[in-house]
Amino acid sequence: MIEVDNLIIDYGSSDRKLRAVEGVSFRLGQSESLAFIGPSGCGKTTLLFALSGLLTPSEGSVRIGKEQVAGPRRNVALILQNAGLLPWKTVWQNANLSLILSGDYPAHNAQDILEELGLRNVKSRFPAELSEGMKRRVGIARALSISPSVLLMDEPLASLDTLTREKIQDLFLTLWKDRGFTLILVTHDIEEAAFLGQEIIVLTEKPARIKARVANREVGSLDYRQTEAFDRTVCRLREELER
């Protein structure tokens, strides 16, 4: 269970405060998914960093399980916009970075994860030798290596072509269904939010406030994009964003 209560995040000193997030509250159960959508620069990433423990909120609270989040946690994985791969580490080292840092390396399932994501043959390559799609898969492999109970994703498929993006969205959906982690996604892509979020929270421009909550419980099958429910959600999100 993730509980966020009246989250407020300010940047800058006390006399020159810049509010990035204002009064965001939500609850999310285990194995549920939630997408945040809003205009670029509205404070979505800031919100996600607070959930991951990288930022301390100015006011309000973030709880995962029953514990207050006060820093990065071992059961919470974060996938960054460009996968956040380190150019000087190989695919294998990048995929296992979280385990190397926590001292749990090597993990018995690391090889299986690379196999599952189609990365076994490139494990000794450097990120610069990979396609953008493969880089994102390495980012996913890193997140999965710690068997997270919560997966946070910050526009994980930005700048990918449509087909690759849809393939990786399908992969996210399959992994979420199979592994049962709680998924929180931040995106500005309406279709991505509609495909992956059981609930979608529409945010205002900076500071990010909740503008609307859109229920999307039919999410969960790979052919959801071809359904009327998906089209309805997409239309609703577009209306809310334009409002």
Next chain:
Amino acid sequence: MKQVLIYICSIIFLLLLWEVASITINTINSGSVLPGPYEALSQVVKNGAELQRHFLASAWRLVMAMLIALVAAVPLGLVIGHERSVDTFVSPMIYIMYPIPQVALILFLFLIFGTGSATKVAIVAIVLFFQVLVSARGAAKNISEEHLVSVLSAGANRWQVYRHVIFPATLPSILTSVRVGIGVGIAFLYIAETNTAQGMGLGSFIKRYMLFGRDRAFAGIIAMAFLGLVLYVGIDILERILCRWKYIKR
């Protein structure tokens, strides 16, 4: 192989330029002012044993100075570059000390360390220290935020941030500063070696023969150039091993 051939052609071209310069200058001055490459290289062969001893003495001093500078400047530069509070306190000191011509300190170093090898190593180490320090600091300031967030979100502690992000990200810049520093270091080593009484080192060798054995002095200059070449190639090889990710074909 192709790289070696290019190196050889480049050196041959340089020797040709030297020959042309030697002929031109000696013709204008009607005398033997600038020895040609053949005369100088003959002296290298003739004085091989003596040159080798001086070469090794200079090489040892230069390598020692480089190691001392790296060990002192890299950690300090990275911490100053990454930790804002340390930067605020230490940077003014660097701004004051960096522009001081280090050669001005040579007399004080002779007084502190005497006229032996320690002073020569110290002066070169000081020169290299500031070069590496400023480069490491600058490189550490420009670390990608994405790479830092990537390891911090995975739970990295401060030491792990340095170990997995800051050091590898800045290593190419540090090695470039060492490369730049080699030329300056050799120049300062020459100054230090020529400012003492007779002793070992290529600077002493060159000084001894500059007036009445110019061909021999030029053999010493060639040995100094060779010392620089060996170190440049050494740093190149080191970079290709340590920063393999920079050299992959995309």
